[in-house]
Amino acid sequence: MNKYRSHNCNDLRIKDVGKKVLLSGWINKKRDHGNILFIDLRDNYGITQCIIDKENPNFSLIEKMQLETVVSIDGKVVNRSKETINKEINTGEVEVSIENLKVLGKCKELPLPVFSDQEYAEEIRLKYRFLDLRRKKIHENIILRSEVISFIRNEMKRKGFLEFQTPILTSSSPEGARDFLVPSRLNPGKFYALPQAPQQFKQLIMVSGFDKYFQIAPCFRDEDARSDRSPGEFYQLDLEMSFVEQEDVFKVVEDLMVSTFMKFSNKKIMSKKFPRITYSESLLKYGSDKPDLRNPLLINDITKIFLRDDVSFEIFKKLVKNGSSVRCIVTKKTHNMPRSFFDNIDKWAKEQGASGLAYFTIEKEKNITAKGPVGKFFSEESLKEIMKITDAEIGDSIFLSCGNKKELENITSLARDKIARDLGLIDEDSFAFCWVVDYPMFEENSESKKIEFSHNPFSMPQGEIDKINFQKPLDILAYQYDIVCNGIELSSGAIRNHIPELMYKLFSIAGYSKEKVDQKFSGMINALSYGAPPHGGIAPGIDRIVMLLANEKNIREVTMFPMNQNAQDLMMNAPSEVNENQLKELGLSYKTKK
């Protein structure tokens, strides 16, 4: 027998009564009755109650023992009387009567309690992550993460994908996020970059003829953190396929997402065939390219109403004349909502930096009228027109905002979420996936007015190659797509551009000369010149998938050893200073800030 345990802390049942057993684990909780003492012994698998009475010479030793001490306990399994059965734990019908106990790992006074559902300051949790990870909820989250990754890996293999590793030390690329750089000792003055994603490698794998590739790939981007974005590093299910069109990629990923989410969550999936929404439609109807489709509210453009002579909402009319637009959100059957509901939303909008949200409610006695502060500005005919555009009905309310396109997208997107939450319209018990498709190839930088790649420079533009109008680059769409679930961007992908001439052409529009492309993307462009298959792929974010499945709002809750917002690891003290010799070997010196 193993010297530490014959069973784990989740094993023992009624059938084991009478057996001599050996258990090892942490003291989760003690309940000391003076002459009798209960210990909840915990390991990865569960909890077993152990009991000792004063007759036992170990009694006073155990009485003094710190919680979270690691012990091994040997004793006899006994059944519990009916009144004392604990249905909360799997082993609750039995307990272990302690005969002997050995301390395997002492524990100092705890900086944070392990046995507690309380929330703790992030700082202390991260510093003592090994204690934090013993706590039930996060321990289960991390196990879930492991199971999700195993499941995905198996599914991918089953679908005929090959798993490969790609380099961690690679070259810096000019596009995209800020790189993490690693100085090269053997090549002084030169740097590696950690990969932001294995983008070029996975395309090279396709060129190498492997047909279908995947990897649970670490990705490194030196950008500021958000609640759903770890600073530094995160993981993607990186995948790429040869001889495919967009729909082929969709099929693989839809299957995978549906099976994964069905296996690991009881929430319902709104539509197992994910709706396809074009980028431009998404910005109009949802104000965002990551729409939360659980939210039934839609945005409509009603700018033309303000060109009518029978509408006298002069502030908006003037703005519209100067090029602004008006967009609105309809809420159904809200005519009986209290005034405070509307005013709160208006007030909230002002806090968001908008000039507020005007509103009115459509009513009908003899005629159709609009009630509310700005209702008087609308004629019956104009209201009918609004109802036609927006599908609003009598008893519905309309919130409107006026501004330029960007401002409107911003405020209506936020308002759509805010109003739906106030009205309780979001079904928290569901996953609503969709594909956002037809991204533009290029966009104009709002400051420099330069044309830039809007997403991935390696994406294939849509349309017959010889018919693409390169004179109007902003009109070129790409085979570029995102998966969104509940308003969270899970991944983006594309059918790639495997034609070098076309690649040069597109890069030249974004201001890259042929020489620059050859220099910066030499591996890629060279490879594409030696018989490259048409290919495409996608890279769903593992951390965010697990976050959705674990019903967590913060990515650190599904990350074993996360860094804090300033990209520091408080447990390992990273980043840290290095000694002079290390710098010297690398040929580096640094200037202290100010």
Place this chain on the structure above:
RNA sequence: GGGGGUGUAGCUCAGUUGGUUAGAGCGAUCGCCUGUCACGCGAUAGGUCGAGGGUUCGAGUCCCUUCACUCCCGCCA
């Protein structure tokens, strides 16, 4: 880089209009307790009120500066 929130005992928090000796629960220590499972009861210890400066007879509380954590904007092909 910018904006918001938070910072009081080991942990989670309360602390009124600026007013006597800064409190509670958990944890720790000591004692009592034979069926608990958030066991119960009693006692004790534990505080640079994030730091620095200012206003004031008097500051945890007001003002300024600064630091840490966090959320958001920018950023994230």
